[in-house]
Amino acid sequence: MDEVETLLKEWGLQELVQQFVDQGIDMEIFNNLSDDMIKELIPKIGTRCKFLQKWKLYVSSAILTDNIFTSIRTIQPSTSISVANDVVLADDRIGIESTNSTVSRTSTPSNNSFESQEFNQEEATAQCIKSKNVIEILQTSPKGKSILSIYKIKKSL
Structure with a gap:
């Protein structure tokens, strides 16, 4: 009261x-x-x-x-993002599979900010590559064309 x-x-x-x-x-x-x-x-x-x-x-x-x-x-106190360099070929499509690096972020509710404990350039590269068709990228370079022709013949790299 x-x-x-x-x-x-x-x-x-x-x-x-x-x-x-x-x-x-x-x-x-x-x-x-x-x-x-x-x-x-x-x-x-x-x-x-x-x-x-x-x-x-x-x-x-x-x-x-x-x-x-x-x-x-409700903000998660900790999140991990895994990123990798591995390229996987399947059904004539090339994709990226996450296996290697980990970027860890922690939330501190007291100041509502995120601190990056570790940053890896591979994360940014993987995000960029994921947004494009990897086959198109390979077709624009001589080495990429060689990789694609080997893949078509052997169905493996």
Whole structure:
């Protein structure tokens, strides 16, 4: 009840404190009041209007704050990404398979930032290659064309 009393006094609505005490309005109930409840609790239109302005602002900021903290708590504390150099050939398509390097990132909820503990250039290269068809890349260079012709004959590298 002290929190509700403090808020009402901060808002310049001291005259409502006793009504809230009499009705047993604590913070949980305060945050979940309906328009009908407020109308019954505060019959004077002027006072109710002042209360509603402050209350709606307070409740919406409390919901926003709760959503932010919930989002921060749901961030995974640690994630690992595996990246590799291995090229796998299958069905006349060339792809990249993850086996080698690991990039590890940790989240620190206190400052909401990610720290990279290790960075590997292979990650960036693999991401770039994955976005293009590897066969097209090989066809643009003489060595690549040789690799493709050997693959067509032997079906293996």
